[in-house]
């Protein structure tokens with residue numbers, strides 16, 4: 774019998790990072806209150822449309838935004854070791870995010886994970902503010918796109934571990950073979966009675982894969 778093959782699909786903001794980087798930028802430079810940000814986690818809000826319209830309120834130089842991100846963003850405990858272990862175990866890892874290249878590419882490169890495949894929005898400063906494009910969605914919603922990335926790996930014969938925190942992660946988490954969740958996603962999954970584990974550090978996902986990959 775061949776060993777179980779696994780893939781990992783990860784949300785970025787609030788999952789890989791301790792805090793939601795997009796929300797922090799909008800709070801600091803877009804004039805959004807925490808209450809307005811929290812309201813965006815209502816499942817009726819289309820995340821990518823919300824992000825697109827809210828980032829138009831941000832009018833700062835990309836250099837200033839990058840400095841803020843480097844000063845404030847932190848990886849969740851255990852993340853770097855988790856990525857290293859996945860490589861040793863032959864587990865494919867990808868990042869599927871509604872966040873922006875501006876900070877996501879920067880942080881992954883700073884942390885030595887610039888090689889990870891990723892889906893994220895592209896951003897460009899314009900006279901009207903920070904303009905955000907979701908070309909990878911090709912008309913799909915972010916929720917459906919994240920779920921589809923889980924399914925792509927499953928169709929290639931891998932089981933999938935998904936980790937996320939937002940309402941746009943619900944469909945992907947439900948489709949995954951193992952789901953780790955925090956915050957809004959955790960509460961929704963629990964309410965729906967879905968099988969889910971709480972994501973505190975990345976030690977939980979690492980242990981699950983170590984066990985699963987040693988099974989034959």
Ligand SMILES: [Mg+2]
Nearest residue numbers: 784786787939
């Ligand atoms: Mg998130």
